[in-house]
Amino acid sequence: MSVTRIHPFRSPARLTSALVAMFLFLPLSAAAAEPGDSDAGFDPMDAPEGEVILRVDGAIEHANDGDRALLDRTMLDRLPHVELETSTVVTDGVNHFEGFLMRDLLGALGAEGDEVVATALNDYIVDIPMEDFHDYDVVVAHTRDGEALTPRDKGPLWIVYPRDDHAELDDIRYDYRWVWQLEHLEVR
Template sequence: MKAILTLCLIFLASLLHAEALPDPQGDVILSVSGDIAVTNGEGVARFDRAMLEALAQRTTTTMTPWYETSRAFSGPLGQALLEAVGAQGQTVRIFALNDYSADVPVEDFQSHPVILATHADGQPLSIRDKGPLFLIYPFDEAPELFNEVYFGRSVWQIARIEVLD
């Protein structure tokens, strides 16, 4: 009986450990808080560039209102980020470095391959060029998204995300 209890405790501990995020080794460029189940700090999931690059990636080539030509944006899928932190809410509030924020329904990440672009045309996005993270919708693939509603959700210079109920 004692051996079975010990095995159960080891199994439970391994499950809890599997869900933990590693500590960032580089500069933190994104913090996620709110209604999340997986953290690497007190109530927060902190990500450096390498951690974001370890998530499922996508390249979206699209026109946007902010550039004169189509650009190839690449970065982690928003859905992969939400899964990595165990997001439980229905909405995320995305904050830029200047504290601009927009509320984005979680459904957007489930219905479309929305990315947190870290690169444009193969070059890292600098703060001057809307980085380090820029929420990009697949406007060319889903032309119905090319409107003011989704432009307002396309936050650039993303610094943090709060998952809301």
């Protein structure tokens, strides 16, 4: 599997090609892909075989459990892998995060909407404008500084913004969107 490091000047225009490919129902394969590419290596129609760590519902085209997608770690690991180094307001120094781009997940699920409502294990809920995922390389991290995230340490999934790469992200409005212990997304 290839690893892509996120660069501050990566063009969000690559999302357009991914959405067009999804719209045209191009088959997805397990081959490595760059984040934002149409080939996400992920089939949201598969049923999870392991513990479900993320539920996604709402305005999604591809589901595997009625009108929602239930996703386990193995399924999420098929998305293109990215790495991000950035500081946070809740940890010391610069941290190294690994995971996948939120826009790759939403593209694989055929998500269409203006916002995503993210819910954490502790029932923290926040609305995130869909444009955030177009404008920034927002990562859904499963690893921080080489360690898998657990519910005791902001895991198993944590929405992470590339705040050190964009001055405007050093703002409390964005800090509220850093959802740790992520368990549910609703696309509206």
